[in-house]
Amino acid sequence: MIRNVNTRLLTENIKEMCIQANHYLAPDMEKAMRSAYEKESKPLAKQILGQLLENLDIAGEDMIPICQDTGMAVVFLKVGQDVHFEGESVEEAVNEGVRQGYEEGYLRKSVVGDPLLRVNTKDNTPAVIHYEIVPGDQVEITLAPKGFGSENMSRIWMLKPADGAEGVKEAIINSVKEAGPNACPPVVVGVGIGGTFEKAAILAKKALTREIGTHSPLPHIREMEEELLAKINETGLGPAGLGGDTTALAVNINTYATHIAGLPVAVNMCCHVNRHIVRTI
Secondary structure, eight states: OOEEEETHHHHHHHHHHHHHHHHSOOHHHHHHHHHHHHHOOSHHHHHHHHHHHHHHHHHHHHTOOSSSOOOEEEEEEEEETTEEEESSOHHHHHHHHHHHHHHHTTOOOOOBSSTTTOOBOSSOOOOEEEEEEESSSOEEEEEEEEOHHHHTTOEEEEEOGGGHHHHHHHHHHHHHHHHGGGGOSSEEEEEEEEEOHHHHHHHHHHHTTSOTTOOOSSHHHHHHHHHHHHHHHHTOOOGGGSOOSOSEEEEEEEEEEEOTTOEEEEEEEEOTTOOOEEEEO
């Protein structure tokens, strides 16, 4: 049965989500940060984690952004095939929600309309929107405002099948090492393996929105996530790149089928705030 959904609902929810995601750390990230603080053995690293947690508390209490870089809005829309949208176009509704959220939330506008001319759009639009059609009559909205300190440290590798699992792990660990302090560690490492050049990158981006502490349902991928997290933390890079036990809070890997001649691997880095929020309408 067809369900009619007015696109005003998208605008209203995305506006609220932009404000919430930029002022309050997601519950899974807060839990991971506090756990890292408790476990950290290096005094300086523990002090830095404590300062980051204090900053997050102040942001929530005083309603100020948890980071000065309030990011470019990335929106994943999982749309039930029985949904019929009414009103303005979905893209217009999403961008209007971002515009209202960044203006009403007094969030920094960081988007330029042309990558070379560099003129600010003054409302943080347009968003980057990814669509997925699924069974059902609901719309799941995942919003992830992405800062570019960590985004700039992301990488894509077109490996050969012969490189295998060890080549994949080496690429991921090297990406984190090369990022160093520039990605604002402790980081969350989103990884996409498989698909094509662009599919791997989208898989990696979506992996960042997975709840911290959950793992891939595939046993060999879960094992890789756990192994990589341990090896990345063994590098000793630590919070802010100043040494410590906690370089990464999680490694989340998504996979997809790929061509017999390829092994794409994308690594999307995200800083310790890793903003993400999900709603269903």
